[in-house]
Amino acid sequence: MLVDKLKRTNHCGDLTIKDLNKEVWLIGWVSKKRNLGSLLFVDLRDRYGIVQILIKTDEIEVPEIRNEYLLNVRGIVRKKDVPNKNLKTGEIEIEASEIILINKSEQPPLIIADETDALEDVRLKYRYLDLRRPVMQKRFITRAKIVKAVHEYLDAHDFIEVETPILTLSTPEGARDYLVPSRVHKGSFYALPQSPQLFKQLLMVAGFERYYQIAKCFRDEDLRSDRQPDFTQIDIETSFLNEDEILTLTEGLIAKIYKDVINYDVKLPLRRISYDEAVNTYGSDKPDTRFDLKLVDIKDILINNEDKLFKDNKYIKCFKIENVANETSRKVQDNYNLTAKKFKLNSYIYLKFLNNELEGSITKFLSNDEKNALINRLSLKENDLVVIAVSNVLRNVNFGLGAIRSELAKKYHLIQDGTFDILWVVNFPLFEKSEETGEITPCHHPFTRPVDEDLDKLETEPYKVYSYTYDIVMNGFEAGGGGLRIYDQETQERIFKVLGFSEEDIQRKFGFFVDALKYGTPPHGGLAFGLDRLTMILSGTDNIRDVIAFPKNLSAVCPMTNAPRPVDDAQLKELGIKVVEKEKVDE
Numbered sequence: 001m002l003v004d005k006l007k008r009t010n011h012c013g014d015l016t017i018k019d020l021n022k023e024v025w026l027i028g029w030v031s032k033k034r035n036l037g038s039l040l041f042v043d044l045r046d047r048y049g050i051v052q053i054l055i056k057t058d059e060i061e062v063p064e065i066r067n068e069y070l071l072n073v074r075g076i077v078r079k080k081d082v083p084n085k086n087l088k089t090g091e092i093e094i095e096a097s098e099i100i101l102i103n104k105s106e107q108p109p110l111i112i113a114d115e116t117d118a119l120e121d122v123r124l125k126y127r128y129l130d131l132r133r134p135v136m137q138k139r140f141i142t143r144a145k146i147v148k149a150v151h152e153y154l155d156a157h158d159f160i161e162v163e164t165p166i167l168t169l170s171t172p173e174g175a176r177d178y179l180v181p182s183r184v185h186k187g188s189f190y191a192l193p194q195s196p197q198l199f200k201q202l203l204m205v206a207g208f209e210r211y212y213q214i215a216k217c218f219r220d221e222d223l224r225s226d227r228q229p230d231f232t233q234i235d236i237e238t239s240f241l242n243e244d245e246i247l248t249l250t251e252g253l254i255a256k257i258y259k260d261v262i263n264y265d266v267k268l269p270l271r272r273i274s275y276d277e278a279v280n281t282y283g284s285d286k287p288d289t290r291f292d293l294k295l296v297d298i299k300d301i302l303i304n305n306e307d308k309l310f311k312d313n314k315y316i317k318c319f320k321i322e323n324v325a326n327e328t329s330r331k332v333q334d335n336y337n338l339t340a341k342k343f344k345l346n347s348y349i350y351l352k353f354l355n356n357e358l359e360g361s362i363t364k365f366l367s368n369d370e371k372n373a374l375i376n377r378l379s380l381k382e383n384d385l386v387v388i389a390v391s392n393v394l395r396n397v398n399f400g401l402g403a404i405r406s407e408l409a410k411k412y413h414l415i416q417d418g419t420f421d422i423l424w425v426v427n428f429p430l431f432e433k434s435e436e437t438g439e440i441t442p443c444h445h446p447f448t449r450p451v452d453e454d455l456d457k458l459e460t461e462p463y464k465v466y467s468y469t470y471d472i473v474m475n476g477f478e479a480g481g482g483g484l485r486i487y488d489q490e491t492q493e494r495i496f497k498v499l500g501f502s503e504e505d506i507q508r509k510f511g512f513f514v515d516a517l518k519y520g521t522p523p524h525g526g527l528a529f530g531l532d533r534l535t536m537i538l539s540g541t542d543n544i545r546d547v548i549a550f551p552k553n554l555s556a557v558c559p560m561t562n563a564p565r566p567v568d569d570a571q572l573k574e575l576g577i578k579v580v581e582k583e584k585v586d587e
Contacts, residue, residue, distance in 0.1 A: 006072050006102070013049015017091045019077045024094065026051065026073045027102070029132065030065055031112070040065070044073060044094075047137055052093040054078065060097060068105035068112065068132075074098040120545070125559040127550055139539040139547050142261055146535060147214060149260040150234050153253045159210040159236070164199035166192060166216065171509050176220035178229070186576035192218035192230075195528060197445060198513050200237040201485055204524040205516045209239045214531065223554050226477060226533055226544045230552075234480070234534075237526030243468050243484055246525055247272075247424060254422065254472070261538055264420065272424040272470075279395075283402020285428070288476025290421040291414040293319045293405050295398065298388070301373045307365040309349075313390040315397045319405060320378045324412050325352035325385040336404050340389070343400030349388035353380040406476060420537075421475050427451075428469040428483075431462050431498070439500070444469055446495055449484040449525070455491070462498050468525065474537050482527025489517040 007025035028044035040055040075094035084090030110118035114135040123130040170177045170191035177191040215235040255266040299316040337347040351360040389397045454465040469483035486492045535547040545551040
């Protein structure tokens with residue numbers, strides 16, 4: 001067979017001027033070819049890079065060569081007359097003495113290069129070709145380096161890697177579960193884990209003390225550019241460490257990852273800001289502080305204004321962005337008002353400081369004193385833009401301004417390329433109100449430990465209870481998060497009751513876990529990083545699908561396999577399941 005005769009002495013991307021006059025055997029795909037009559041130039045590509053092959057067609061036998069044909073090439077390393085400074089191998093080329101065609105290729109449906117013209121669904125349909133692109137392979141090399149650094153660091157710090165079940169019990173953890181029907185126990189279902197949360201806590205009960213896992217997780221939730229239905233976590237749990245010790249240990253891991261993967265020195269210790277400060281100052285619980293644009297409360301300036309807009313709303317906040325007023329047209333403003341609607345704001349209010357005066361539709365309702373106070377409070381200069389939000393709900397004002405803050409920073413290029421902003425957001429509220437149902441829900445999950453000084457508020461003022469929690473934020477993305485866990489049965493039962501779980505609910509959903517807390521549970525805590533998001537950040541893309549080998553699209557469909565799709569009736573019958581049309585269910 002041909003495969004038994006293949007030879008390879010080097011990779012395409014390894015050769016340099018130091019290899020001059022060396023005979024080599026290479027294997028690779030044809031990335032590009034240029035025919036100059038008796039001279040044929042071929043760019044040969046493998047995982048390690050690209051090298052130019054010089055073929056003298058009147059001196060050697062040349063098989064048919066087209067893009068993406070797979071070749072085995074023998075040749076001598078020669079110095080190029082005109083170097084290509086954009087390639088590692090740009091000073092040399094391979095003068096071919098023998099070419100073997102290993103396999104042919106049809107015309108690819110996309111350009112296989114760093115820059116491609118294919119739409120994302122085409123790239124996903126032909127993912128095996130999309131993954132040949134050098135930029136994609138670099139991203140997966142980055143991912144592999146991250147995993148390697150995690151193993152090295154945690155193994156060196158006495159952590160034990162333990163796998164936890166994929167088929168488990170459905171428990172409420174903030175998103176919908178993916179359910180798996182049982183053939184043996186008809187009418188019963190497993191759930192795919194949203195995280196290994198309960199199991200890693202049980203490993204602490206078991207006395208493992210330090211656990212980690214590269215864990216697959218599954219959540220049935222609406223998708224976006226940084227979210228997938230199946231994703232991977234770097235999952236960590238420890239016993240007997242306080243919050244500061246866990247954060248310090250984790251910072252060492254972050255520093256190693258950045259150093260090993262992209263040779264970037266992270267300055268430690270990382271900055272820590274409270275949840276309240278993050279939301280009130282930056283309008284986000286995952287703030288990007290690579291640019292300033294801090295939120296400013298201006299309610300006191302307008303407190304006596306009689307205009308209905310200001311009089312009827314409890315909260316008025318804003319931020320300024322320097323030297324862009326003239327670039328922000330009415331059309332631009334209207335586009336960003338669509339963002340305002342998502343946060344139940346009628347619109348943003350825009351003021352421009354031009355010719356030493358405030359301009360905007362609301363200025364006719366402002367007195368000279370109010371205008372001057374705004375100018376002084378915000379230290380306005382010529383061509384500054386002010387974006388204002390008003391509402392009776394502080395969350396809507398903060399998060400509404402935070403959203404447009406990020407959008408304007410991108411529009412006006414306020415973020416310097418190649419910079420990293422890493423910080424902790426700590427001390428989250430224990431509970432929040434669900435936007436869908438209005439019911440009380442955990443900010444993180446129901447096993448999060450409330451701060452000791454707030455325990456007396458659990459039943460009376462639950463929304464004022466804070467927790468031992470922490471999120472790691474990188475460039476405005478929540479790259480991971482965790483907290484200290486409840487380790488006594490009494491506090492855990494109080495949390496369940498605040499959340500409205502009956503004794504029956506507790507036993508049905510968490511009985512095994514509550515029982516475990518009776519057996520000398522140690523104080524413990526941990527966190528999880530999103531491996532996909534971390535790779536996304538370090539590889540310089542803003543799309544999580546770029547760093548998952550075979551991802552789903554925004555409709556949660558795999559265009560390559562066409563999953564999900566209906567299955568045979570025989571399979572459903574074996575599981576005791578019948579698919580019913582939605583209209584019939586509604587009836």
